[in-house]
Amino acid sequence: MLQESLQNAAKHSGVRHFEVDLHGTPDGIQLTVSDLGAGFDLQDAINHRGLGLISMRERLQLVRGELSIRSQPGRGTTVVARVPIVAKKDSARAAG
Numbered sequence: 001m002l003q004e005s006l007q008n009a010a011k012h013s014g015v016r017h018f019e020v021d022l023h024g025t026p027d028g029i030q031l032t033v034s035d036l037g038a039g040f041d042l043q044d045a046i047n048h049r050g051l052g053l054i055s056m057r058e059r060l061q062l063v064r065g066e067l068s069i070r071s072q073p074g075r076g077t078t079v080v081a082r083v084p085i086v087a088k089k090d091s092a093r094a095a096g
Contacts, residue, residue: 001056001081005033008052013037013077028085034078039071056081 002020009018015037022031045053056079057067065083 001031001059001079002033004052004056005031005079005081008079009033009035009037009077012040024085026085029083031081032078034076036076039073039075039077041073042069042071 002022006018006020010016013035015035017035019034020032022029024030053067053069060067060081060083063083064086065081068080068082069077070080071077
């Protein structure tokens, strides 16, 4: 997630400064990557099937995570990936 987000930002944002935050809670972990660059129209990116965005969303779904993207043309982009921590009893139940 971090690699894809930073590659997208470096390629499309027009800036060279990015903010990365990774933190954990008792319930999960959250990765946030943001920039103050060019931004983009999220609906347009979805309609044109941006493979990077699709790939990130699919990878997160494999671990019951979720992806949130906030972006506007001229106002930068923030990508947030959240992954829940599954307790051992929950994972044993899911496997059974």
